[in-house]
Amino acid sequence: MSRLRYMFRETGESIRRNPSLSVASVITAAVSLLIFGLTLIIQHGFDNLLSQWEGGVEMIVYVNSGAGEEQRLVIEDALGQQQGVTIESWSYCDVACSLSDADRLFAGDPVTRSQLTEVNIPTQYKVVPLDATQVDILRGLRDRYLELPNVYSVQLAEEQLDLISKLQGFVSTYTTGLWIALMVAASLLIWNTIRTAMFARRREIEVMKLVGATDWFIRLPFMLEGLLQGIAGGAVASVAMWFINGRWTAGVEAFPANSGMTALVVVDGYEWRVGLIVVLFGALIGTIGSGTAASKFLDV
Amino acid sequence: MIRLENVTKRYSSEVVALDDVSFEVPKGEFVFLVGPSGSGKSTLLRLINRQERPEEGSVWVAGRDIVDMPANHIPQLRRNIGNVFQDYKLLLNKTVFENIAFALEVIGKPQHVISQQVPAVIDLVGLSGKEDRFPHQLSGGEQQRVSIARAFVNRPLILVADEPTGNLDPSTGEGIMRLLDRINGTGTTVVMATHDRRIVDAMRRRVVQLDRGVIVRDQERGVYQ
Numbered sequence: 001m002s003r004l005r006y007m008f009r010e011t012g013e014s015i016r017r018n019p020s021l022s023v024a025s026v027i028t029a030a031v032s033l034l035i036f037g038l039t040l041i042i043q044h045g046f047d048n049l050l051s052q053w054e055g056g057v058e059m060i061v062y063v064n065s066g067a068g069e070e071q072r073l074v075i076e077d078a079l080g081q082q083q084g085v086t087i088e089s090w091s092y093c094d095v096a097c098s099l100s101d102a103d104r105l106f107a108g109d110p111v112t113r114s115q116l117t118e119v120n121i122p123t124q125y126k127v128v129p130l131d132a133t134q135v136d137i138l139r140g141l142r143d144r145y146l147e148l149p150n151v152y153s154v155q156l157a158e159e160q161l162d163l164i165s166k167l168q169g170f171v172s173t174y175t176t177g178l179w180i181a182l183m184v185a186a187s188l189l190i191w192n193t194i195r196t197a198m199f200a201r202r203r204e205i206e207v208m209k210l211v212g213a214t215d216w217f218i219r220l221p222f223m224l225e226g227l228l229q230g231i232a233g234g235a236v237a238s239v240a241m242w243f244i245n246g247r248w249t250a251g252v253e254a255f256p257a258n259s260g261m262t263a264l265v266v267v268d269g270y271e272w273r274v275g276l277i278v279v280l281f282g283a284l285i286g287t288i289g290s291g292t293a294a295s296k297f298l299d300v
Numbered sequence: 301m302i303r304l305e306n307v308t309k310r311y312s313s314e315v316v317a318l319d320d321v322s323f324e325v326p327k328g329e330f331v332f333l334v335g336p337s338g339s340g341k342s343t344l345l346r347l348i349n350r351q352e353r354p355e356e357g358s359v360w361v362a363g364r365d366i367v368d369m370p371a372n373h374i375p376q377l378r379r380n381i382g383n384v385f386q387d388y389k390l391l392l393n394k395t396v397f398e399n400i401a402f403a404l405e406v407i408g409k410p411q412h413v414i415s416q417q418v419p420a421v422i423d424l425v426g427l428s429g430k431e432d433r434f435p436h437q438l439s440g441g442e443q444q445r446v447s448i449a450r451a452f453v454n455r456p457l458i459l460v461a462d463e464p465t466g467n468l469d470p471s472t473g474e475g476i477m478r479l480l481d482r483i484n485g486t487g488t489t490v491v492m493a494t495h496d497r498r499i500v501d502a503m504r505r506r507v508v509q510l511d512r513g514v515i516v517r518d519q520e521r522g523v524y525q
Contacts, residue, residue, distance in 0.1 A: 207450075
């Protein structure tokens with residue numbers, strides 16, 4: 001108990017002695033963690049946007065709502081004729097499955113989503129081709145299926161996927177690079193803060209060692225200081241991320257329903273998990289930065 | 301209590317601080333280490349509390365060879381050795397009480413032990429009533445008393461003092477020596493490096509004289525010379 005009290009007291013004193021460096025560490029950690037969190041959020045938004053094309057699906061045949069089983073059999077016959085020729089596999093996404101897709105696709109457009117019900121939502125056939133690079137064959141199939149009765153529309157992945165995939169690759173590459181660089185900077189700044197704190201307290205450390213304090217006992221208040229800076233940075237980043245995500249989601253609602261951006265939002269609770277991850281990551285970089293400094297500069 | 305066997309300590313190929321030094325200090329003895337600057341007195345004290353390691357030989361403290369002692373055992377060794385320095389090494393932002401309590405706090409002593417032992421040692425060193433003063437509010441002699449109190453509060457087996465009267469006037473120095481003598485009277489072994497001829501001559505205790513890293517004299521009830 002007295003050790004704990006000592007540790008918290010010394011940590012508090014150390015932060016009070018060096019407030020500007022501590023604030024700089026927290027801000028740097030917060031900025032890097034915010035970009036880290038936003039990277040995860042953007043990735044998840046893209047995943048939502050592309051969720052309907054998961055598993056190699058390159059074509060979706062939308063079926064009129066209210067089409068019965070017999071009417072669907074006509075479409076399934078047409079798909080079956082191509083299986084093993086141009087189509088590798090296909091699957092039927094019923095009303096519940098289509099509503100679930102709509103939840104993700106119109107996450108940023110609740111008005112449009114509310115208009116889709118069990119009664120009027122088109123169901124889907126998701127088609128995986130044998131060779132996705134044969135775009136002409138897929139286009140031919142689309143034209144053929146469009147003529148089938150009860151087919152509402154046919155969408156090809158190439159129309160949506162190429163642009164989004166390129167955008168996702170671009171964004172993820174640069175944001176990942178940015179957050180890694182900033183995370184290293186934050187960790188180094190925390191490292192430097194702890195080094196400065198240890199240098200400022202070198203006489204105390206010398207006395208502590210001479211009276212028989214263990215290295216861990218000396219290190220822990222400094223590590224706690226780094227840990228608190230990391231957690232504080234993570235908490236600031238989480239709040240900022242929650243705010244930015246909220247503003248983006250509200251902004252997307254104003255986009256037209258056919259803008260293709262309505263799925264590029266995160267409203268399924270993932271943002272809270274990312275917030276927690278960001279705080280834990282902050283704790284981790286704080287501990288690593290301060291732990292390495294506290295070990296390296298113990299012999300001040 | 302302390303035994304050095306054929307100890308050699310070099311700081312470089314040219315600088316030999318101690319050269320094949322052997323000597324023994326029994327429990328409860330008071331020993332002066334004398335000699336000119338650079339003779340190896342401070343190095344010898346630093347070997348005893350494992351701030352330094354010799355290149356050759358062995359150093360035994362309280363029955364253990366500490367030369368190859370694992371790093372995680374050193375704190376335990378140091379809890380048995382009190383250190384007093386010429387420059388006191390007090391923490392300027394802490395009061396007398398806090399400076400002394402610090403030595404117990406950092407080795408994990410509970411609060412009730414601290415609140416019992418610290419006032420007792422403050423009384424022993426004659427600083428009762430000055431518990432709440434900061435080092436800059438104390439004289440040099442008083443600061444050295446705080447330093448001694450901090451070294452002794454954990455009742456160590458050994459107390460090593462490196463020029464403890466070096467910054468003090470003669471009469472204050474005498475007061476410090478009386479205090480160290482009292483501590484020695486409780487059974488604590490005291491090893492003290494000094495240049496202070498008057499003190500050595502007045503105390504008439506064992507004198508070990510070093511010169512260029514070699515023991516040139518080891519005399520019971522000796523004088524400075």
